[in-house]
Amino acid sequence: MKDKSIDFNNKKWYSKLALPKPLDSIIIFVLNILLTIPIFIILHQNIIDPNWPFQIDRILLFTSILITLQLILRLLKTFLVLCIIGYFAFLIWGTLFGGYSLSSVYEDYRAIVYSMAEDPNPQDVIIAKLLPFPNKNKIINAIEFNNPKVRNFALLATTKHFTNIKGHNEYRQIIQCFAIFKEVRNRWNYVNDPKGREYIATASESLMHFSGDCDDHAILMSALIRAIGGTPRIIHTKEHLYPEMLIGTKADLDNIIYLIKEVLFKDESLGKEIHYHIDERGQVWLNLDYTALYPGGPFMSKEILGALTLN
Template identity: 70%
Template sequence: MIESKTITFKKIKEKLSIKKPWDSIIILALNILIAIPVFIILHQNLIDPEWPFHIDRILIFIALIVVIQVILRLLKTVIIICIFFYLIALIYGTLFGGYGFKAVFEDYQAMIYTMSADPNPQDIIISKLLPFPNKSEIIDAVEYDNPKVRNFALSATTKFFKEVKGYHEQRKMIQCFAVFKAIRDKWNYVNDPKGREYIAYASESLQHFSGDCDDHAILMSACIRAIGGTPRIIHTGGHLYPEMLVGNKADLEMANYLIKEVLFIDESKGKEIHYHIDERGQIWLNLDYTARYPGGPFMSEEILGALTFN
């Protein structure tokens, strides 16, 4: 009885085994297929020591390849089963909106692009932040629930970037970029009345798309929040400008790729992406009217206050 089971097991093992040299070729291909998504996950979640030439990431990838290669060699007699379950997992993710083939490809593109063209971080030192000037008036002016503001924001999302396919997880980000473009393309800078700080409501600025920096920041913040984004206004002393919450490092990588390779190719060509990192590690992208693309250069590096609209 035991001998019969042993013979049966050997037959099954032989059927599942792959002959040389195909076993080495398939193991190498499977190694790469497994290593890429695993490396992306590690890359997005491990602290970046900012070594030159991303040597830390290169070493992690090499170590990952070696470990996976050893494991696959040990399991080569059942490699067909490994391939089957791996493909089933990716196919399931692709069909039902999980982590599938397309998600792996998009994340890999964004990661590689950002590693080869670093954005330009600017850290906020929270201890230096001062009380925000005209805070109550600005909060009232950011009337994101005003129907006119909401309708304009909606029209922007249908006018710009609607034809961009894929990137379902970044839909809100892309729509916020559409709002930026709609306002940026129309904005006309006009000074306040002499000797007076005039704070225009968002719905008021929609009439002529004109005003000074605080009027632009108010309108941009209201429209971003009207479609589900999280904006904030930065105070630098003589200037106010809006920023939008991007998220974590992985979200920044995707934003960087979308801006420079999909949405604002000409405007951002050869330029860096500028952002701030708050005390919780969240990343905020510059949306100033002086920038031709989201994440354009800051007009002023000094930060005296921040007003967030959650």
């Protein structure tokens, strides 16, 4: 009698956790998607890119995670309630102690919704997170914003341009970043990489001769901007890398455009358009490519395949 009573109680305990059909299948599917996307993004950003054609490695990774989680959740369908609690416990732990947090997953899912919009204006969607950034680790290491040579040159550039500008104190750092852009733009000399090789120059190396290709320029500009507290990022297109810098939100955009066209780069931008991107969080990123005569000059390519942000 005692053993039967225990079995009965256990059965009753299991039945309380189980969900009725077909609700259990629906919740399994939704929970699988909620788990697969953040796990895929975390793994994708931390594993070595094998450079397989057509991103087959990423497709296989996503499919493997999806199938594995589906099987696990099917096996644990009696404990779906505990799985849901565990999912949110993981996110709360990340929020409190660092890591993948509630805000991270919210931003990733908001980016997905944003990318599904009919006309994101302009483009800056979840694909930048899903596709591998070429030579990511080498580029991050090359952006030596803590190097004294980089910091000192950034300071020097801020003393050579726009020092007589009065007012606009709220945009002082942005004006100083524009001074860096002007100094590097005046000196930059485009030189190809060695034949058959992708050469990644460090920021301090590029300061020696102010020469290199597009990725060398993007690395140098990102390092210099970061060295004075700005927030740069590097955009990857099909055959080009170029730097952008965060200038604020849409509320700041008109003021920045006025500074460029009427105060700082009046001649260079006369009759020209200011080019920028707005990300899924409403942040405005201004083009700083070496091909432009002024901040916000024309894009060489509008197609975004990846974005590497330096916070």
